[in-house]
Amino acid sequence: MTSDYDFTRPNAALDSLPGKGRLFQRFRNINILLFILAFCLMAAVMATAFNGVIRKISSDYAKRYAVSSAETLSAHIVRQLGLMARAARSITVIEWLADENNNERKSLAYKEMAGILRELYSNNLYVGLAKTRHEYRVEETYAPGSIQPVTVLDKNNPNDAWYFECVESSNDYMLTIGIDHVLQKKRLWINYKVVQDGVTLGVICSGLEFSHVAGELFSQYEKHGIRGFIIDKNGIIKIDSALIDNQEFLNSAQIRLEEKFLDPVSLAAIRSHLGNIEDYFDTMGEPVIIELPSGRYRYMTIAPIRSTSWSAAILYDSSTLLKMSLFIPIAVTMLVVLIIFALAANAVSYRLIFLPLGKLEDSLARLKESNEERVYGIERNDELGNLANTIQDLFTKANYDALTGIYNRRFMESNFQHIMELLSRSNGLLSVLMLDVDYFKKYNDTYGHEQGDACLKALARTVTCSMARTQDFAARYGGEEFVVVLPNTDEAGACMIAEKLLKSVRELNIAHASSPAAPYVTVSTGVTTGQVAYMQHWEDYVKRADEALYMSKQNGRNRNTYLDFTDGQTPGKSS
Secondary structure, three states, rough: OOOOOOOOOOOHHOOOOOOOOOHHHHHHHHHHHHHHHHHHHHHHHHHHHHOOOOOHHHHHHHHHHHHHHHHHHHHHHHHHHHHHHHHHHHHHHHHHOOOOOOOOHHHHHHHHHHHHHHHHOOEEEEEEEEEOOOOEOOOOOOHHHHHOOOOEEOOOOHHHHHHHHOOOOOOOOOEEEEOOOOOOOOEEEEEEEEEEEOEEEEEEEEEEHHHHHHHHHHHHOHHEEEEEEEEEOOOEEEEEHHHHOOOOHHHOOOOOOHOOOOHHHHHHHHHHHHOOOOOOOOOOOOEEEEEEEOOOEEEEEEEEEEOOOEEEEEEEHHHHHHOOOOHHHHHHHHHHHHHHHHHHHHHHHHHHHHHHHHHHHHHHHHHHHHOOOOOOHHHHHHHHHHHHHHHHHHHHHHOOOOOOOEEEEHHHHHHHHHHHHHHHOOEEEEEEEEEEEEOHEEEEEEHOHHHHHHHHHHHHHHHOOOOOOOOOEEEEEEOOOOEEEEEEEOOHHHHHHHHHHHHHHHHOOOOOOOOOOEEOEEEEEEEEEOOOOOOHHHHHHHHHHHHHHHHHHHHOOOOOOEOOOOOOOOOOOOO
């Protein structure tokens, strides 16, 4: 890999930049100007529109939002209840629950419930049978012959309370919130009785995801602008919009009203509302709206949720109410301004930053793959050019041996294990060749270290030329030792490359008068080949190749020895 960058002066690119900071300054100045213009326009429009109508708009919008949100959730629950009722009143399902062991009826009932399950906002459906207390789990896909109960319902098991509470209830269905222990998520459970001639045959249960239920109630509003609660008729908080993702809240059994509402006005209003609740709401009632005396939240609404005995208590930040008010022209104007600002900022930032950064990223990706790519932006005279030069410098220093120009040991270690991980997926073959210059110390003593460096450079070029595939690579392991990594190469292929190396080095005909092996420079090699497994490590292959190299040295040098990786007792094969 070559580069015009001066590697002897790491800060040369920085020193030569006449316009240091130019890219950042242009981007910053243009964005500040656009923001000031947009801000002044929006501030003028808002100051004109909001003057004198703050209290009226806040009150009206809070009331409308309470009705809309509660009705949205009510409609959502009613639809789910309708689907559950369809399953519970199905003749096919009733006949199966009345005759559990009838496989034909069981299969037909499962097929029908699986179809209903596809329409539910859920991926699970449970059935509890009154006669045997068997619990079944319905899934969208099933094999008719494998329909079996998953457990037996136990009255003393709190996880089975959904069934027994629904059976003992005077209503056709029950809504509860609890943990789905199969999916490990908190859910809103809809438990619906299956009844025949006044006799309860069982209960069908389905769960809506907890965060999805809360989203239906509070989705129309910015999360930071309100705080919403779903409260049952006993004053237990079922959902707190501020703690949707709080694990402690999800795992808690009960949180009482008094723990969250310390304001006496809010608490008294909610208590008064709860005192009038006897059963599930048949219709939507008018919400109660309260103006609070102090604090961040200045308004509160309490609205019933149809088909439940729950109510939604919503606290509103007055300033946020204005942002979501009925001033459609203002909202449109603000939207247009923000869009113009966003488009302008996007166009400028794209041309100045993201386009060249994308090119830099592409060149780095190619550099990672081929290791020969020139980093984009080296010729630029701004921050990107400085970054590109620095990356080029760091990459070269980090991955290439300064003397020979081939990969260094650091690169080998970081890439070797990655290659093994890829090969382990298909149990591919891996060969490793280790090479050492024979009597190199004597060569240095005889000809000097400068000549020794020249010898190593020549050997490095020879090693590199011996590899025909891009997936193979060689690295200087240390001193006069080199390692060649040969993915998807068997014993024959690896030994062929080793023999080619031995011959090529001899043909260099570099004089070595003090070598007992030959009058010219020679090398000894060791090869190992193995089928890569998941638990293997690259050091094991290098160690085994080193053992083979040691045998080559013991047997007179200037030769290759092969040792199979998987059999530590196999005698080496020398050539």
